Amino acid sequence: GGIITQTPKFLIGQEGQKLTLKCQQNFNHDTMYWYRQDSGKGLRLIYYSITENDLQKGDLSEGYDASREKKSSFSLTVTSAQKNEMAVFLCASSIRGSNERLFFGHGTKLSVL
Amino acid sequence: GQQVQQSPASLVLQEGENAELQCNFSSTATQLQWFYQSPGGSLVSLLSNPSGTKHTGRLTSTTVTKERRSSLHISSSQTTDSGTYLCAIHQGGRALIFGTGTTVSVSP
Numbered sequence: 001g002g003i004i005t006q007t008p009k010f011l012i013g014q015e016g017q018k019l020t021l022k023c024q025q026n027f028n029h030d031t032m033y034w035y036r037q038d039s040g041k042g043l044r045l046i047y048y049s050i051t052e053n054d055l056q057k058g059d060l061s062e063g064y065d066a067s068r069e070k071k072s073s074f075s076l077t078v079t080s081a082q083k084n085e086m087a088v089f090l091c092a093s094s095i096r097g098s099n100e101r102l103f104f105g106h107g108t109k110l111s112v113l
Numbered sequence: 114g115q116q117v118q119q120s121p122a123s124l125v126l127q128e129g130e131n132a133e134l135q136c137n138f139s140s141t142a143t144q145l146q147w148f149y150q151s152p153g154g155s156l157v158s159l160l161s162n163p164s165g166t167k168h169t170g171r172l173t174s175t176t177v178t179k180e181r182r183s184s185l186h187i188s189s190s191q192t193t194d195s196g197t198y199l200c201a202i203h204q205g206g207r208a209l210i211f212g213t214g215t216t217v218s219v220s221p
Contacts, residue, residue, distance in 0.1 A: 033208050042117075042199065042213035058208065090156065102146070102209065104156040 002027035004105035006091050011110045015083040021076045021108045023091030032074040033092040033102070036060055043090065049074055050096075078110070085112040116140060117212035119200050126190045126219045134185040134215045136200030144203035145176055147185050150214070151196045159198075160185070190219045 004025045013019045025032065031050050035043040045058030047066035055066055065077040074091060091105040120135045136145070147159045160167050162174040162183065171190075176183040187194055197216045201209040 035211075040213060043201075043211040045208045045210075048208045092156075101158050101161060102148075102156075103158070104148075106155040 002029075002103070004091055004093060004103055006089075006105035006108050008108060009106065011108055013078070013081040013110065013112050015081060015112060017081045017112075019078040019081055019110070021078075021089050021091075021110075023074045023076070023105055024072055025074075025091075025093045025103070025105075026072065027093055027095075027103060028071070029093035029103075030071070030096050031094045032068065033094075034058075034064075034066060034074065034076045035090045035092065037088045037090055037107070046076065046089075081110075081112040083112055085110065116210050117200055117202055119198075119212035119215050121215060122213070123216040124218070126194075126217065128190060128192055128219055128221050130190050130219075132187045132190060132217065134187070134198050134200075134217075136183040136185070136212055138181050138183075138200075138202050140181075140202075140204055142178070142181070142202035142204060144209075145183050146201050146203075146209065147172075147174055147183075148199040148201060148211075149196055150199060154196075156199065187217070190217075192219045192221055195219045 033048040034046040044060045046060045049068040052071045088107045092102045094100045118137045148156045150156045160174045164178045166175045171188045173186040197214040199214045200212045
């Protein structure tokens with residue numbers, strides 16, 4: 001079996017700060033995703049990538065950048081953290097597309113002071 | 114509006130009771146998955162069921178594609194079933210679209 005590792009598990013930032021979240025998978029999956037989970041709002045797609053160096057915007061991409069420099073890793077950057085922002089960022093991967101089984105990491109919990 | 118709607122928003126059960134969770138979606142789905150999220154934990158895929166009925170353990174999912182609805186039945190609930198159950202659909206070409214989930218609490 002494989003695993004998806006997200007770092008850090010907790011991230012505390014200051015308003016306006018640029019923050020980077022990392023995700024690594026050892027499934028050898030082609031497709032990776034970043035979702036944001038807010039309380040009571042379910043998961044919303046920020047970015048996904050179908051292969052190395054590919055990036056596809058989701059519904060929530062504004063305010064974020066992403067990078068897929070290697071097949072095994074997918075990073076997400078919050079370009080300017082918003083005051084009092086609090087959310088969990090979830091990374092996932094699938095063999096090819098999302099019509100196949102998705103595997104998730106444990107998440108990065110962001111708090112902005 | 115919300116493309117994937119789940120009901121009820123929350124559910125309280127006594128151990129041993131059965132439960133039925135509903136998922137309704139506004140557009141044709143080529144894939145439908147049910148996920149479980151433990152309190153404070155990551156998501157785990159439970160079932161992939163674009164149509165018909167599928168079983169895994171004490172879980173049964175029934176999807177009626179043309180009516181754009183799916184249900185997840187939990188039989189003989191246990192305290193370890195507590196958590197949030199999420200329904201997600203795939204409409205072709207993009208990533209999964211998630212509902213807001215049903216939070217289940219099972220007491221002993």
